[in-house]
Amino acid sequence: MRSLQELTVGSTGQVADVSGEDTTSLRLLEMGLTPGVAVTVVGTAPLGDPLELELRGYRLSIRRNEAARVAIAH
């Protein structure tokens, strides 16, 4: 199972699950990164972190270690 942080820039994936039970995971879910949603990695900051994502019609930025919690379906 791949994680969101492994997706290359420009590719789109479908969220399989968000792991973790803390505030960060809840926040990811509340911002729309729920199972089944399509998410595209639009780009990264100059140093490779954080990631810029597009989902549900808007742009979201999250750090790589946060993206690691999001599993992407094949």
Next chain:
Amino acid sequence: MSSVAASDTSAGSAASSSGHLSVALLGNPNTGKSTLFSALAGIPTRIGNYPGVTVEEKIGRFTHRGQGIELIDLPGTYSLVAKSPDEQVVVDVLQGKMKGITRPDCVVVVADATNLPRNLYLVSQALAVGLPVVVALTLGDVADSKGIAVDHAALSQELGCPVINVVAPRRLGIGRLADMLVEASDWQPPTPPMRLTSCLAAADPARPAAAAEAIARYAWIDEVVNRVVTRQTDHRRSTSDRIDSLLTHRLWGTLVFVTTMLAIFSSIFWLAAPLMDLISAGVDALASGADALMAEGTLKSLVVDGVIAGVGGVVVFLPQIAILFLFVAILEGCGYLSRTAFLMDRLLVGVGLSGKSFIPLLSSFACAIPGIMAARTIENRRDRLLTILVAPLMSCSARLPVYLLLCGAFVPNIAVGVSWLRLPAVVLAAMYAIGVVVAAVVAFVLSRTVFRGPPQPFVMELPGWRWPQPAVVLERVREAAVSFLKNAGTLIMAVSIVVWALGTYPKPTLPADVPADAAVLEGEALRQSFLGRAGRLIEPVVKPLGWDWRLGCAAVASFPAREVVLGTLGVIYNLGDVDPGEEEGASLLIRQLRAATWDGTDRKVFTLPVALSIMVFFALCAQCASTLVVIGKETGSWVWPVVTFSYMTGLAWLGAFLTYQAGTALGW
């Protein structure tokens, strides 16, 4: 949330008993909520912090069809599940649990039409709060340009509450919204839509409740959005889209970023300068006027040397604050502020901070006060506090005269490597670098020790480009300016008076054989005052730094405001009131300093290591009462100014000590 609705009976009666209607304005950040607030209520009547927390409270009043309405602009939030102080405040106000605020009579939820799915998350929670709800659908014009169409009538049906299209900058829909509010006391709170209730009931019991609920809400949102939103697949790229592409481009985006930051930085230095000179001239005029009009004596000295000098010295920073907040408000309004945090995050995380600290720290190079105030944009409490604690280490513009004088007078003008690179310039750059490096180390250490904690989510929306609203931008500048001036008029005035007293009393007694010229008199007055005595007292402490008691005295005198040190040195060396800014004054001071010897010896005080140790001390020391006062205000506690003062003074002493000892040992 439903249990609160059942127990609350005051929603309807509150309006009629107090005469005015209380409306809460709720919504995600970046939805045009501030513009809507402005369009409805104009300038806020109450700005401050909610009791006990450093979350901004903003309340406005207006009248519509004879009905008085109080509008509470709640902090922007993505969810009513409280995970931060901001969210907790929103929940408390909506449940009527916030001290000093009665429970609102109804709620206006602002939803961004370009971004409806995520906005509906908060709307779905608001529908269960137990208060009448109106949804104001904003940014419809931007949605049009993106080819997004929202059927607001269908949406209203799906939600079970009124939905009004609003384009606040053009005042479209404002009247209808106000009409609806006036009639709000006649409504019942909505029943959450059946489909939402069944989605929530079907939430996965295997997951933690909050997570399962979030997923269930989005399941409902997907259904609603399918029925209500249509996207044109072949719409023409709008100007906004083109600007967006530019700003997010790997190369051009970075170029835009660097240019913007340079522009902000230089404006705070150079654009502000003529305005600051104007204010400075005004303060001087006021001082001369008072000097001429008032009778000699203690009161005049208090007014001229204490209040006018002290408060005037702080008020002169108003242009820098106004300019900085103008830029921050514009960046915020056009959606670019988040992008700067995004670009700088990786670098700042490395030292224990985060991307949002970038602009506050950058601004602190001009003056820490606006920088610390700008830290309000950091929602994360820990990051915000850390940023505020290290901001004063960014060498501010008040340190520059000290660096320039000492570099010019005591650093040999030799070339370093290439002929155009001179040692004084290198030393100057080194002083700035020292501040940054020490700040990085302090932030790093604090974030791993005292402020160690679970990682805070960075999860941050990157809003698309939109045109900043002048009304909102000017309002932000006005707020910042007023808040700063209030500080100056109260706390800083108090501090100035105390410092004046310490520098004036006890009055000097001159030995009979000393000529009574003004300069000598002033020198004696300072030496024999409490401040001067403090200088002599700490001489053993400053000796290891290579300083004599006069330097110690000047350092102590400059604790409230470092920029007075040069003038103070002039007084101590019996030059009278030397203005080191003027060509003649500076050379006179430099000559005096170069000639200064230790009491009773021929040994020069100002060697190169001494000059360097003074500069390092000034680079790292918190010699600014105004900054400390602002830190206290922004953190809501006097603990942090004390902590800042203590750690910085400690580091300053240590830095100066190491510099002097190393420099002397190396024979500089």
